[in-house]
Amino acid sequence: MIWDMWKQGFDAWEKATAQYMEKVLTNPSVLGPAGAMLTAAMKTKAATDRAMSAWWAGLGLPTRRDQERALHKLNQLESRLYDLEEQLVDKKRAGA
Amino acid sequence: MPPPKKGPIDSLLALVRRAPKGPPPVGETPHDVVWTENKWRLLHFSSSGRRYRRPILLVPSLINRWYVLDLGPGRSLIEWLVARGHDVYCIDWGTPGDEDRYLTWDDICGRYLGRAVRLVARRSDSDVHVLGYCLGGTIAAAYVAAFPDDVASLLALAAPVDFAHAGIMSTWTRTPTFDVGAILDAFGNIPWPLMQASFRMLRPTLNAAKVVGLLDRAWDDEFLDGFLATERWGNDNVSFPGACYQRYIDELYRQNRLVAGTFSVLGRPARLPAIECPTLAVAFADDNIVPAAAAGPLVELVSSRDKQVVIDRGGHVGAVVSRKAADRLWPALHTFWAQRD
Numbered sequence: 001m002i003w004d005m006w007k008q009g010f011d012a013w014e015k016a017t018a019q020y021m022e023k024v025l026t027n028p029s030v031l032g033p034a035g036a037m038l039t040a041a042m043k044t045k046a047a048t049d050r051a052m053s054a055w056w057a058g059l060g061l062p063t064r065r066d067q068e069r070a071l072h073k074l075n076q077l078e079s080r081l082y083d084l085e086e087q088l089v090d091k092k093r094a095g096a
Numbered sequence: 097m098p099p100p101k102k103g104p105i106d107s108l109l110a111l112v113r114r115a116p117k118g119p120p121p122v123g124e125t126p127h128d129v130v131w132t133e134n135k136w137r138l139l140h141f142s143s144s145g146r147r148y149r150r151p152i153l154l155v156p157s158l159i160n161r162w163y164v165l166d167l168g169p170g171r172s173l174i175e176w177l178v179a180r181g182h183d184v185y186c187i188d189w190g191t192p193g194d195e196d197r198y199l200t201w202d203d204i205c206g207r208y209l210g211r212a213v214r215l216v217a218r219r220s221d222s223d224v225h226v227l228g229y230c231l232g233g234t235i236a237a238a239y240v241a242a243f244p245d246d247v248a249s250l251l252a253l254a255a256p257v258d259f260a261h262a263g264i265m266s267t268w269t270r271t272p273t274f275d276v277g278a279i280l281d282a283f284g285n286i287p288w289p290l291m292q293a294s295f296r297m298l299r300p301t302l303n304a305a306k307v308v309g310l311l312d313r314a315w316d317d318e319f320l321d322g323f324l325a326t327e328r329w330g331n332d333n334v335s336f337p338g339a340c341y342q343r344y345i346d347e348l349y350r351q352n353r354l355v356a357g358t359f360s361v362l363g364r365p366a367r368l369p370a371i372e373c374p375t376l377a378v379a380f381a382d383d384n385i386v387p388a389a390a391a392g393p394l395v396e397l398v399s400s401r402d403k404q405v406v407i408d409r410g411g412h413v414g415a416v417v418s419r420k421a422a423d424r425l426w427p428a429l430h431t432f433w434a435q436r437d
Binding site: 011017075079 | 133134264274278300
């Protein structure tokens with residue numbers, strides 16, 4: 001009984017708070033600065049990573065980005081090979 | 097005399113009893129992996145008592161694990177469909193690696209989904225029913241609009257299509273100071289913790305509500321198993337491939353190009369009016385991730401003569417995997433496919 005009453009109160013609080021938070025979190029005066037802060041943090045991280053990469057590349061070693069690009073190209077090549085195999089199967093079927 | 101009503105003390109005791117068992121098993125319906133490419137896999141759930149000719153291809157969201165559709169015995173849409181004689185395939189998008197920051201919308205929607213559709217069609221010697229859930233539905237709709245071959249029908253489950261009405265997410269992504277490029281420069285892929293945090297911000301009180309709900313009902317073993325399975329899934333997210341995310345935000349959330357008819361996949365126009373196959377859009381009235389106003393308009397935009405929209409009660413996940421789903425939603429999906437076999 002006490003639990004049921006408390007839960008009713010909680011449900012009312014939760015609904016009201018969620019509605020209020022939705023208003024706050026869609027308010028341009030909140031979203032604008034929040035977006036700017038996120039962007040600034042991201043740019044700082046990217047700049048730090050770039051500086052690290054430049055130092056690493058200065059030693060003549062492949063950077064993380066170089067390795068990512070190479071691996072992505074390999075994945076793309078694999079996909080293109082599968083495309084070709086599919087086309088061959090289709091041609092064989094059409095010819096059969 | 098009715099049994100005494102159970103309360104939070106019983107729930108706490110049930111949680112203590114349940115703790116040693118660990119998380120509930122998920123993704124347990126027997127399946128074979130019939131294709132692997134980069135990180136994605138095509139899973140096949142064959143039915144021993146197959147009754148329907150056309151196979152079903154399930155396309156889950158990119159940012160969640162596929163096993164939301166196979167969330168354990170009694171909560172699994174896949175298990176339920178297989179038991180009714182459907183031949184089911186499901187895409188597992190896998191976990192993107194750092195190199196997948198360059199993976200584009202064209203790669204995922206055009207190449208990977210395209211390959212999955214063609215493989216299923218070839219293996220079954222039939223065209224394919226395609227179901228897309230959440231972002232998977234958006235990807236499926238864009239694909240079918242550009243490449244309608246081999247697709248027997250399109251079922252979009254809580255799939256955002258009209259991004260002008262995509263709720264809070266739309267407001268956030270349209271904020272001018274939100275710079276997608278800066279996040280991609282910093283991280284490559286969009287890290288899943290960042291996305292999970294933004295989903296939690298959609299309803300910041302949700303975790304407190306979950307704890308209270310758990311105290312209220314954890315004494316019910318079936319509820320507790322379902323809750324734990326859903327939580328396991330909800331906390332097992334994957335990062336969003338960077339280049340794909342950039343296009344998703346720029347062209348869909350900000351420019352609403354699917355609705356405008358200016359979206360493309362692998363260089364082919366992806367105009368929704370080009371979709372002529374039977375189409376069903378399912379939206380949920382309490383869905384705060386994909387509001388019904390964002391999911392429902394699909395049927396207004398396609399040219400299919402056989403089309404319908406269903407707006408059901410429930411939220412984005414609960415309405416798809418709960419006990420109520422087995423009573424209402426799953427039979428509706430089964431009927432849609434059975435009538436169009």
